[in-house]
Amino acid sequence: MLSWDNFILNMVAAVYHQAICFTANEGVRDFLITSSSGSLKMKPLLRKERCSLRQYVNCVKYSSKSSLCAIKPIFSSLSSTNDSRRTVRFIPAAESYLILIRHGESMWNEKNLFTGCVDVPLTSKGVEEAIEAGKRIRHLPIDVVYISALIRSQMTAMLALTEHHCKKVPIIVHDETEQAKVWSQIYSEGTEMQSVPVIKAWQLNERMYGELQGFNKLETAERCGQEQVYKWRRSYDARPPNGESLEMCLRRAVTYFKEQIEPQLSSGKNVMVVAHANSLRSILMYLDKLTAEEVIHLELSTGVPMLYIYRENQFIRRGSPLASMENGVYAYTENLAIYKQNLLDEVLDEVSL
Numbered sequence: 001m002l003s004w005d006n007f008i009l010n011m012v013a014a015v016y017h018q019a020i021c022f023t024a025n026e027g028v029r030d031f032l033i034t035s036s037s038g039s040l041k042m043k044p045l046l047r048k049e050r051c052s053l054r055q056y057v058n059c060v061k062y063s064s065k066s067s068l069c070a071i072k073p074i075f076s077s078l079s080s081t082n083d084s085r086r087t088v089r090f091i092p093a094a095e096s097y098l099i100l101i102r103h104g105e106s107m108w109n110e111k112n113l114f115t116g117c118v119d120v121p122l123t124s125k126g127v128e129e130a131i132e133a134g135k136r137i138r139h140l141p142i143d144v145v146y147i148s149a150l151i152r153s154q155m156t157a158m159l160a161l162t163e164h165h166c167k168k169v170p171i172i173v174h175d176e177t178e179q180a181k182v183w184s185q186i187y188s189e190g191t192e193m194q195s196v197p198v199i200k201a202w203q204l205n206e207r208m209y210g211e212l213q214g215f216n217k218l219e220t221a222e223r224c225g226q227e228q229v230y231k232w233r234r235s236y237d238a239r240p241p242n243g244e245s246l247e248m249c250l251r252r253a254v255t256y257f258k259e260q261i262e263p264q265l266s267s268g269k270n271v272m273v274v275a276h277a278n279s280l281r282s283i284l285m286y287l288d289k290l291t292a293e294e295v296i297h298l299e300l301s302t303g304v305p306m307l308y309i310y311r312e313n314q315f316i317r318r319g320s321p322l323a324s325m326e327n328g329v330y331a332y333t334e335n336l337a338i339y340k341q342n343l344l345d346e347v348l349d350e351v352s353l
Helices: 124-136 151-161 178-183 189-193 217-224 226-234 246-266 277-287 344-351
Strands: 002-004 020-023 030-036 039-045 086-088 095-102 144-147 169-172 195-200 271-275 306-311 314-319
Touching: 095 151, 095 246, 095 277, 124 151, 144 151, 144 246, 151 169, 151 195, 151 271, 189 195, 217 226, 246 271, 246 277, 271 277
Parallel strands: 095 271, 144 195, 144 271, 169 195
Antiparallel strands: 020 030, 030 039, 095 306, 306 314
8 A cells, every 4th residue: 555645646657567657736747656675666757738637536457568558447446535645555457458449441332343462552531540440549558550551541440549538649650671770779768768669560450352452342243143252251251262261261360469469458458450350250250259150240340440359368349439420340241230339428437537
C-alpha cells in the first residue's frame, strides 16, 4: 500500500511488474513508478495531453512498456475527497486488449475491382473511415501496432492513431537489415517514450487474387459465371487462377499472429492490427474457433474496429468500441447469429473512467 501527501490523485495505473502512472495536483506532469529490487523509482513523464478522468478515480491498467495511456478501471476507489492523504491499493493487471481493423475503403474497393496484393491507396471516404475508427478507439490502450505491407493498411493505421487521446507518434519499425535498424534508431529516450512502434508484416497482406486482380467483380461474374466467381471468392480451399485460397492466406496470417502478436498480448501489451478482409477473416477464424463453413460467410466492414480482451490465454470478443451506428461488428449469413456490437455506454463502463 502506498500513500502520497499534498496530491490530488487524478490517475493511478497498475501494471504487469507493478509499473504505475499518476499525475500531480497541478496536472503538469505524469510520473512513471517502477519496481526494482524491492524499491520504487519515480520518473516524471511529460505528456502533451493528459487523460481526462472523472473526479473519483479508481485505477487504470497501464502496461509496463505502454506507449499509449490505458484506461481500464480495475481497482478499488480512493478515499474521500476531503481527505488530504490519498491511498491506493495495487493489484497486478491480467488482461490485454486486441483491436482489429479492416482498412478504410480503397480506390479499387470503390471501383469494385479485385484488389488482392495490388498496392492501392484509400479514397477520401476511406480516409474518413480511418479517422472515425481512430475516434472510436481513442481511449483504448495501444502499445504496439501491426500493419500489412500494403499502403491502404498503413494509411488507415496512421490516420487512426492521430486521433488517440495520448497523442503518441506512430513510427514504423525498419528492421529489414542491420543498416536499416541503425539508420532508423531513436536515440532520445524521452522521444521514444512518446512514440508507438508500428510493425510491418507481409504475412498480414490481403489474399492474393492472382489473375483476377484488376478486373471488375461484376464483369468477371458475367464472363466466368456467378457460381465460379463466388467459389473463388468465398470457398475455403478454392484458388483463383494463380492466386491464393483462403486456406493459404490463413496459414501465413495465423502463423504470424501466433508467433509474433500473441506473445505480445501474453506479456501484457495492448495490440492493434490493421489488415485486410481475408487476413482478418483468417485471424478471426482462429480467435473465434470458426469452422471452414462459418468463416466463408464472415463479412467485415471497412474501418470498423473490433475489440477482443485477452485474458488467461483466452480471447473474449467484445465487439466494436463506440460503434453505435453499426448494425453489428461483423455479421454471419442468415444461418448464423448476427453478432451485435456493444453499445457505447456499456463499453465505456468497461474501458474508461
